[in-house]
Amino acid sequence: MIVKLTRVEVQSRQDLEMIDITEHIERAVAESGVRDGLAWAMTAHTSAGLLVTEGIECLERDVLAHLERLAPKQPPEGSYGYWHNRYLDFDGRLGFNAGDHLKSILGGVNCLFPVENGKLVRGSRQKAYFVEYDGPLARTVFIQVLGNE
Amino acid sequence: MIVKLTRVEVQSRQDLEMIDITEHIERAVAESGVRDGLAWAMTAHTSAGLLVTEGIECLERDVLAHLERLAPKQPPEGSYGYWHNRYLDFDGRLGFNAGDHLKSILGGVNCLFPVENGKLVRGSRQKAYFVEYDGPLARTVFIQVLGNE
Amino acid sequence: MIVKLTRVEVQSRQDLEMIDITEHIERAVAESGVRDGLAWAMTAHTSAGLLVTEGIECLERDVLAHLERLAPKQPPEGSYGYWHNRYLDFDGRLGFNAGDHLKSILGGVNCLFPVENGKLVRGSRQKAYFVEYDGPLARTVFIQVLGNE
Numbered sequence: 001m002i003v004k005l006t007r008v009e010v011q012s013r014q015d016l017e018m019i020d021i022t023e024h025i026e027r028a029v030a031e032s033g034v035r036d037g038l039a040w041a042m043t044a045h046t047s048a049g050l051l052v053t054e055g056i057e058c059l060e061r062d063v064l065a066h067l068e069r070l071a072p073k074q075p076p077e078g079s080y081g082y083w084h085n086r087y088l089d090f091d092g093r094l095g096f097n098a099g100d101h102l103k104s105i106l107g108g109v110n111c112l113f114p115v116e117n118g119k120l121v122r123g124s125r126q127k128a129y130f131v132e133y134d135g136p137l138a139r140t141v142f143i144q145v146l147g148n149e
Numbered sequence: 150m151i152v153k154l155t156r157v158e159v160q161s162r163q164d165l166e167m168i169d170i171t172e173h174i175e176r177a178v179a180e181s182g183v184r185d186g187l188a189w190a191m192t193a194h195t196s197a198g199l200l201v202t203e204g205i206e207c208l209e210r211d212v213l214a215h216l217e218r219l220a221p222k223q224p225p226e227g228s229y230g231y232w233h234n235r236y237l238d239f240d241g242r243l244g245f246n247a248g249d250h251l252k253s254i255l256g257g258v259n260c261l262f263p264v265e266n267g268k269l270v271r272g273s274r275q276k277a278y279f280v281e282y283d284g285p286l287a288r289t290v291f292i293q294v295l296g297n298e
Numbered sequence: 299m300i301v302k303l304t305r306v307e308v309q310s311r312q313d314l315e316m317i318d319i320t321e322h323i324e325r326a327v328a329e330s331g332v333r334d335g336l337a338w339a340m341t342a343h344t345s346a347g348l349l350v351t352e353g354i355e356c357l358e359r360d361v362l363a364h365l366e367r368l369a370p371k372q373p374p375e376g377s378y379g380y381w382h383n384r385y386l387d388f389d390g391r392l393g394f395n396a397g398d399h400l401k402s403i404l405g406g407v408n409c410l411f412p413v414e415n416g417k418l419v420r421g422s423r424q425k426a427y428f429v430e431y432d433g434p435l436a437r438t439v440f441i442q443v444l445g446n447e
Contacts, residue, residue, distance in 0.1 A: 001150050001299050003334040003446055005412050005419065036152040038189075038295060040336075042410065044421030046352040052258050053250050054195040056239075058232040062247045063254060065232075066220065070255075070368065083356035083363075090354075098360045105349050105361060106368075110410055112191065112259055114154050114293045121154065121291060123193030142419060144412045146336060146445075147295075148152055150299050185301040187336075187444060201407050202399050203344040205388075207381035211396045212403060214381075219368065219404075261340065261408055263303050263442045270303065270440060272342030296444075297301055 037147015055127030186296015310433030335445015353425030
């Protein structure tokens, strides 16, 4: 079995941003030499995510606005505050991004696709997105391809 | 390694509907010849999902009602509208299902199970569901089984 | 290909609790003999989950509080009740944990990591958590490692 692990650097430019990484995954598949198998990716970060949805700009904005509504950067009024938003000894700074970790959990941190005849199998509208919840930052995505030659 | 990819057609009959696909995955495992490995499935669509939960009708209704509450078809009052709900050039029609894409992201789009001794391994109450958020429609589910003979 | 499936018992002590299982997954990788491949885990239960986030106690509390806010044990006021919260013939008792099944769906039920040179690959802050939504209970986690020697 071929097993190929690739680390891809992604540079986010905004606080909240969806970055289409479908081509990165397709390139990893092409370079792996795998004919039939599995390709999957995950974020290396806990205030970022990976998800699959339709690749259109208006929907990208809805996804970000919606996750911010469900897991806001400021604790929801009339509810608890965030415990994470306090001084963190090990970090030497204030915690501030509890809502971004929560978005990462809700939206998910990985995606998977079958590989068939050397090609990524996906629905005609499906795109793989890296989702930045706490940018701008330089980020790493792990892409792994496993399968038969 | 055996790698088998199956495309299963699922016909939803309602706008929101949970369809138990556990047997489809178990059949794919039986037909694959895999003794020890991995079986996983994903939706080919961005306004549908896949998830694992207990297989009882009352809970199916709660899951659908709950996801509609968190990601409603109509934009939540007193908040932003949906950007996706506008005229889409490439589609030649109005976008209308932003909330359904959002449900798909929240509920997830795939499920995975180990295969052991030729059988799907799952908790006694776990069922795999295809979840329709924008039906009725004819839908495709990818099921892949990878492993040793 | 090596395929190793391990069942790990986890004992939760509270109703809602996050239990770091990263070491269990790392041990399964070490004992599998896999050098390059995939390690993944899933809960065997429908009122518990698995997720990846930063491993700090304040954030654990935020995750639990937040999922309880999004999918509360008591049906949200001014909205529908839970259909699952009724007498269940097959169980001989009242359904009571609809909100906990919903938390499981929102937070997710599995996690995946690459294995490289015999080590689990993860971001420097990423930890794998078993999440109890309906404890205290004795629980099972499936951990599978697949790959080349």
